[in-house]
Amino acid sequence: MVRLRPPWRLRRAAQLPDSARGPALARALAWLGLVDAALVGIIAVVPGPPSVDLLVAGGGLAALLLAIAVFTIPYEWRPERAWLVILVSLLVIFVDQAAATGGASSPFVLLALLTAVPCSALLPARTAVVVVVACAAAYLVPLIFLPPRTGDLDAAAAGALVSLALVAGLYQGVGALRRQASELSAASQRLGVVNAVLQSQLGEIERRERAQRALHRLASLGPGRGDAQAVWEALHQEARGLFAPDILHLWAVDGAPDEGGLVPAPGPRDRDGLPEPGALEEELREESDPLRLAVETRRTQYLAAIESTPIGWRRARALGVRSAAFVPLVGRERVVGVLVLAWRDVENPLPPDDLALCQTLARECGAVLEAIAMERAEDELQDRIAALYEEVRALSLHDPLTGLHNRRFFDEIIERDLQRATRVGEPYAVLMADLDRFHAFNETYGHEAGDRALQAFASVLQTVLRGADAAIRFGGEEFLMLLPGADRAAASRVAERIRAATARLVIGLREGEGPAEPDTRRRARITVSIGYAVFPEDGSEAVDLVAAADRALYAAKHAGRDRIVAASRVA
Numbered sequence: 058m059v060r061l062r063p064p065w066r067l068r069r070a071a072q073l074p075d076s077a078r079g080p081a082l083a084r085a086l087a088w089l090g091l092v093d094a095a096l097v098g099i100i101a102v103v104p105g106p107p108s109v110d111l112l113v114a115g116g117g118l119a120a121l122l123l124a125i126a127v128f129t130i131p132y133e134w135r136p137e138r139a140w141l142v143i144l145v146s147l148l149v150i151f152v153d154q155a156a157a158t159g160g161a162s163s164p165f166v167l168l169a170l171l172t173a174v175p176c177s178a179l180l181p182a183r184t185a186v187v188v189v190v191a192c193a194a195a196y197l198v199p200l201i202f203l204p205p206r207t208g209d210l211d212a213a214a215a216g217a218l219v220s221l222a223l224v225a226g227l228y229q230g231v232g233a234l235r236r237q238a239s240e241l242s243a244a245s246q247r248l249g250v251v252n253a254v255l256q257s258q259l260g261e262i263e264r265r266e267r268a269q270r271a272l273h274r275l276a277s278l279g280p281g282r283g284d285a286q287a288v289w290e291a292l293h294q295e296a297r298g299l300f301a302p303d304i305l306h307l308w309a310v311d312g313a314p315d316e317g318g319l320v321p322a323p324g325p326r327d328r329d330g331l332p333e334p335g336a337l338e339e340e341l342r343e344e345s346d347p348l349r350l351a352v353e354t355r356r357t358q359y360l361a362a363i364e365s366t367p368i369g370w371r372r373a374r375a376l377g378v379r380s381a382a383f384v385p386l387v388g389r390e391r392v393v394g395v396l397v398l399a400w401r402d403v404e405n406p407l408p409p410d411d412l413a414l415c416q417t418l419a420r421e422c423g424a425v426l427e428a429i430a431m432e433r434a435e436d437e438l439q440d441r442i443a444a445l446y447e448e449v450r451a452l453s454l455h456d457p458l459t460g461l462h463n464r465r466f467f468d469e470i471i472e473r474d475l476q477r478a479t480r481v482g483e484p485y486a487v488l489m490a491d492l493d494r495f496h497a498f499n500e501t502y503g504h505e506a507g508d509r510a511l512q513a514f515a516s517v518l519q520t521v522l523r524g525a526d527a528a529i530r531f532g533g534e535e536f537l538m539l540l541p542g543a544d545r546a547a548a549s550r551v552a553e554r555i556r557a558a559t560a561r562l563v564i565g566l567r568e569g570e571g572p573a574e575p576d577t578r579r580r581a582r583i584t585v586s587i588g589y590a591v592f593p594e595d596g597s598e599a600v601d602l603v604a605a606a607d608r609a610l611y612a613a614k615h616a617g618r619d620r621i622v623a624a625s626r627v628a
Contacts, residue, residue, distance in 0.1 A: 267299060285429050289322045289394075292422045296396060300407065300415060304376065304399035310352055310392050319348070322394055351383040351395050357416055358383040361405040377401045382412070384419040388427025396422075456530040458508060459515035467529045467537060471599040474541055478592055485592035486548035488538035489606040490555065493584045493618040495534040502566060502581055510564050510583050517558045521551065537603070545591050545623060552587045552621045559585040560619065586613040590624035 289307055297305055307322035343349070347358035360381045363373045373381065378399045386394040396419050400406045407415060454466040478485040492498070492514060499507040511534065518528040522538060529537040538555075540548055564581045588609025596602040605624035613622040 302398040303401045306397040308395040347383045351385045386423035388423045393426045462529045484544040486540040486543040487602045488589040489610045490536045490587045492534040548589045584619035595624040
């Protein structure tokens, strides 16, 4: 239900939103309709001159016309289209008056024709159709609801009121539809712009996310989590996905560029445009070669348009390349490689953001590769240090002349071996041997011959003893043999084999070694005396076992040498 308000409280249409403009027009038409109905009633009850009646009816119609003009014309149309609306409204009124006052014989017909001329010249086609429909309605309404009577001004006023209400409704409806269509078109355009912006932003976000994933992937292949080939493969894949080059080469730096220090990186490689080694070295000798400059200056060489770039690429024309980028893979201390990207159909393919991303990717890859190389070098150094340590330790535990273990080795192993023998309950034998009359041998044949005699005896020990046994040069011509798990019988058998093999030894002599009288055989022999003790019968401690074996050896010497004596037989 429309609430009626005084007309002086009605606001201008320009100050109202579109949703409130229709109700405001309805209120204005309701008040003006009541006023016009009152005027028509006065005309019908109080007769007067026709001119007065015409003036009163025209005043009501003019008030309705102004209400329509104020509330239906958008504010931005005033005053350009206000007169056109007024002319259309007058045309409808004159047609209605002609129908109410005699039809074709009415003087309003001439006024309608005069008004229709400027309307037809000013109205667009669609609006003209609406006006024709409104005029037809205005002409038919009085004919249907009122009998035509010439000069019947009250009927004309009533018909005009109905016709103008119809015109107002049509005009308001058409205007609302036009406004909605205009708003929808503008909204569609705005949505198109917003959609384009959102698509661009979405593409940028996706590109950044992919770049972050690429950087994270490279960082995850750092020391301890990947090898260099995996890093090169990841860089090849990510660079191709992010920048879509026609040609992609990866070069590893291994020395000066002009000295053949660039080699294809391990992993996948594009054969397209890959030069032969000789051709590459020839290119790198040129000081302006971008690949060489990228390594030497540690800066990206970006050739956005090769034809117009002072620093060109020698093979660009042959490859049909229009732009290229040579991005060094820079670590903390050196350049470890170069990423080469080339495009055939695009100039300046890397805007500043993409170029910065490419450089960031290359720096991350360079840092990872350098870290892996440093880790590998450190591992190799540690391995070398460990090998040297083992070598030095082996030297410290071995006699340099005979290659047998030395006294230090004995001190480290004897206690551990005895503890194990105690734990498992097995015997342990210690043999002590001494070359007979070795001092006289040295004096007779010389120290070099004596050294060869010691080396020959060491070879006998290494041949006779088992893998678990140990032969030790205890000092001078004294030797110890440690036999884990050997009882008295086993120790005696081993000692006898050693003694017998030693007795068969022949020490070759060189010119000048031996007595002055000639000796065509030029050879000498040695013998050995051996004493042995067994754990735990002859001693439960290392010092006791060695002392017992030494006493047995002393007894063998006094018994005539070249023999074996057990510690259990020594008082």
